[in-house]
Amino acid sequence: MKMRYILAFVVLFFPGLIFAQEKYRSDFLYNFDLYRQDQEQYRINKLSYLDFQSIDSKSKAIASQRQVIVSRNLVLKTYFQHLYEQLQLSKNDTQDYSQIKQMVDSVIADLDDMNESIQAIDDLDSLNSFSDLIEENRVYYNNLSKLIKDVIYFNKLNKLHLKYGTDIVQKLKEEYGQAEISLYYDRDLQNSLSSINSQNEVIVQAIINFPEEELMDERSKSQNSLITEINDYHNQLQNHLRIIQEIITNDFKLNR
Amino acid sequence: MKKITKSEQNINFLKNQSFESNEPIFQDFESESPLNDNAKRNWFEKLLSIKVAIVALSFIGIIALLLVFVSVKDKVIPTTQGQLSPTPIPTLTTQPGFLQELKNDQKVIEGIRLEEDNLEFPSLDWDIYISP
Incomplete structure (x- = not known):
């Protein structure tokens, strides 16, 4: 009888114990999927606005532009969390990567801030400027990811x-x-x-x-x-x- | 010459026999006779059980031989002459200990770069810009 309980425990919780080590991976994949859907919607609304130039199509284009930037930031945030988690799993106990941790924490805080402040922007020009500002970080994100991977x-x-x-x-x-x-x-x-x-x-x-x-x-x-x-x-x-x-x-x- | 009759021969024969001998003159054929029904049945049952045991053991033996043959068959590598090599060539799975560990780690080293592809920076659209 005891054996049955132990077996049930192992069957129920063992997969959980394995995947518990990688909690950010699924977050990253989920957000990436959402981003792709939002990006498709943004593309459709942008074309619709450029074709018709109507007020309704413009507001839809602005909403979807804001949404795709938010989604992209969430992809980046969960990607760096996933990457840092993999770094933690790969290192031995004596290694200390406090410098890398600081950089990752700073990137995540910036992305959170951006997603909060973008909610207040509702005109096209401001959104475009905001998007340009984020694009300037592209090289940094890319290089940071390469460094962590290395x-x-x-x-x-x-x-x-x-x-x-x-x-x-x-x-x-x-x-x-x-x-x-x-x-x-x-x-x-x-x-x-x-x-x-x-x-x-x-x-x-x-x-x-x-x-x-x-x-x-x-x-x-x-x-x-x-x-x-x-x-x-x-x-x-x-x-x-x-x-x-x-x-x-x-x-x-x-x-x- | 006096002719000895058949009955006299028998009497003489009996006289010459030593009755002090321990050997019984008349054996009890009835008790040991295979013709006795009970004894015949016992004897037959014994024989039957021995036969069954022999058949069962042979059957088990054949199965065991088949199993050995099947397990060895895959490990015997044919040589270029078409003959079978006497000892199987050791494979990764049959080599125990440190050498096996080392070979696994060599595979790990080869695979590390491939694993890294799973951590590739996501392909994102950076041109989120609407210009009417």
């Missing part, structure tokens, strides 16, 4: 670095019960270890000291160099894992 990408690699970047020989010896690895692989392994360790440290520093003003630049040099370094690190980590695999296959597995 950090998530690095964090995922970093988790593997924590696993394979330290004392790997000891772990192999425990697993395969062998005292030595060949000099050839020992040299290769030491080289790749020192290379990925130093590269890892470079990227950590680049993320921590990332200049915020670069996010306003459409061709941000810091961002480009960060992504180049992460891609390079990606390849080095892949190479490192390949060397470990060769050690297991050639040095350990065959002599087991």
